[in-house]
Amino acid sequence: MQFESDTRSRILSTARDLFHRRSYADVGIKEICDLAKVQKGSFYHFFPSKQDLASTVIDDMADDWAHGFVAEAFDQELPPLERLDYMVDAAYFWQKAAKDLEGRMPGCLFGNLALEISTRDDVLRAKLTSVFEKASEKFFETLEEAVTLGVMAPLDTAATATAMLAFLEGVILLAKTRNDPEVVRILGPAVQTIRIELPSPH
Amino acid sequence: MQFESDTRSRILSTARDLFHRRSYADVGIKEICDLAKVQKGSFYHFFPSKQDLASTVIDDMADDWAHGFVAEAFDQELPPLERLDYMVDAAYFWQKAAKDLEGRMPGCLFGNLALEISTRDDVLRAKLTSVFEKASEKFFETLEEAVTLGVMAPLDTAATATAMLAFLEGVILLAKTRNDPEVVRILGPAVQTIRIELPSPH
Numbered sequence: 001m002q003f004e005s006d007t008r009s010r011i012l013s014t015a016r017d018l019f020h021r022r023s024y025a026d027v028g029i030k031e032i033c034d035l036a037k038v039q040k041g042s043f044y045h046f047f048p049s050k051q052d053l054a055s056t057v058i059d060d061m062a063d064d065w066a067h068g069f070v071a072e073a074f075d076q077e078l079p080p081l082e083r084l085d086y087m088v089d090a091a092y093f094w095q096k097a098a099k100d101l102e103g104r105m106p107g108c109l110f111g112n113l114a115l116e117i118s119t120r121d122d123v124l125r126a127k128l129t130s131v132f133e134k135a136s137e138k139f140f141e142t143l144e145e146a147v148t149l150g151v152m153a154p155l156d157t158a159a160t161a162t163a164m165l166a167f168l169e170g171v172i173l174l175a176k177t178r179n180d181p182e183v184v185r186i187l188g189p190a191v192q193t194i195r196i197e198l199p200s201p202h
Numbered sequence: 203m204q205f206e207s208d209t210r211s212r213i214l215s216t217a218r219d220l221f222h223r224r225s226y227a228d229v230g231i232k233e234i235c236d237l238a239k240v241q242k243g244s245f246y247h248f249f250p251s252k253q254d255l256a257s258t259v260i261d262d263m264a265d266d267w268a269h270g271f272v273a274e275a276f277d278q279e280l281p282p283l284e285r286l287d288y289m290v291d292a293a294y295f296w297q298k299a300a301k302d303l304e305g306r307m308p309g310c311l312f313g314n315l316a317l318e319i320s321t322r323d324d325v326l327r328a329k330l331t332s333v334f335e336k337a338s339e340k341f342f343e344t345l346e347e348a349v350t351l352g353v354m355a356p357l358d359t360a361a362t363a364t365a366m367l368a369f370l371e372g373v374i375l376l377a378k379t380r381n382d383p384e385v386v387r388i389l390g391p392a393v394q395t396i397r398i399e400l401p402s403p404h
Contacts, residue, residue, distance in 0.1 A: 023318050025227035104321040112317045114379040116225050119306040128379050162376065163389045167365075167396070170372025174364065177316040177330050187365045187398070194369070195395045 008046045010036040016057045020109045021102065024054060024116050054113070055127055061109050062131045069094065074138045080146040081192060084139075084164070088188035091168060096181040107176035111169045136162045159196040167191050210248045212238040218259045222311045223304065226256060226318050256315070257329055263311050264333045271296065276340045282348040283394060286341075286366070290390035293370060298383040309378035313371045338364045361398040369393050 014036040018027040029050055033043050047053040073086040091108075099105045106112075110131050118125045139161035146152035168191060175183035216238040220229040231252055235245050249255040275288040293310075301307045308314075312333050320327045341363035348354035370393060377385035 021321055023225075023227060023322075025225060026322070106321060107317055111375055115309055115314045115317045115375060118378050118381065119223055119308060120225075120228070125379060125381065132376060132379060159388060160392070162385075163369075163373070163392045166372035166376045166389055167369045168372065169375050170368035170370065171365070173313055173317060173371050173375065174334060174368045176320050177327060177334060179320065179327065183364075186361060187368055190362070190365045190396050190398050193395060193397045194392050196389070196392050 020106050058127050080142045092184040136165045139164045156196040156198050222308045260329050282344045294386040310374050338367045341366045358398040
């Protein structure tokens with residue numbers, strides 16, 4: 001069991017790293033097996049298809065993300081608006097660290113996969129939609145709390161939460177295109193200015 | 203010459219359509235030649251490599267885009283803030299038309315390619331950076347005019363322009379993930395709320 005689970009986790013971490021640094025289509029099962037030092041038969045024992053693998057990579061990354069810097073950024077002990085700043089800082093430092101190490105800013109694995117596979121794979125697309133919905137929920141709770149505390153004027157918290165997530169994905173997209181994490185540091189804080197008003201009562 | 207130019211433009215429009223609907227890596231030269239009814243030798247006469255082809259596709263799309271709905275949206279006859287609304291509407295209607303036709307929202311070709319190839323192809327990355335810079339310039343001119351006319355309080359027009367472009371790319375990213383152009387219609391107008399202030403004079 002120990003050996004099985006080691007093999008599976010080697011495949012997973014290798015695939016996650018390669019998908020993130022390159023793309024889904026660009027990375028083949030053979031390359032993953034070679035780098036993870038796993039036989040193809042063993043690969044298919046754990047992952048019947050590349051789609052299964054990608055689906056597990058998304059879950060795995062979302063889980064790390066939710067328990068890692070997203071949990072830290074959206075710490076209920078922090079004042080709500082500071083959580084948004086923390087989220088931007090975390091995205092910046094993470095991208096900067098990756099670039100310092102690899103010379104390349106990898107961007108957001110979820111955003112990368114979403115644009116690459118959404119027109120062609122509804123299983124992975126549904127999984128990514130759910131990851132984005134969970135992220136959007138964190139912004140939503142933060143905005144609800146900010147409005148309740150009176151540090152933010154009432155607004156359409158659900159729509160604004162999704163718009164804030166969209167903004168961060170877009171900022172990371174432009175930063176990756178320029179291969180420059182500073183774009184995240186400079187533009188990211190404007191996430192706080194985005195507002196979608198409540199529908200007029202009339 | 204007529205025949206040569208027909209062949210080249212058939213290759214280009216086929217490649218552009220396939221890259222946009224699927225991805226760069228997912229589409230091979232053989233498939234493009236088959237669909238465009240072109241021999242491989244003829245393909246390589248016009249495009250020495252797939253990278254050359256993609257580079258020309260980006261130029262071609264940027265050119266259509268600049269003379270098409272971007273020119274309409276950023277029409278100097280329109281009041282500046284209406285140009286931003288027009289741009290959001292144009293993105294929405296374009297994505298909706300594509301989805302109605304194909305069942306799939308293709309997203310922004312430039313954003314798609316940027317996330318797919320930026321870590322691996324500096325030639326295409328530089329080309330995409332330049333496309334985004336030109337788009338950002340349109341927002342910049344619009345904001346400068348809005349500030350001059352007094353319909354917008356002074357702000358860091360250059361940074362805000364780039365942030366607005368990032369926001370639209372991010373909104374299209376989330377909309378493509380949900381395969382739902384309505385996301386663009388609902389979130390897009392919040393582009394007007396994004397502000398990056400001028401550095402404090404102190």
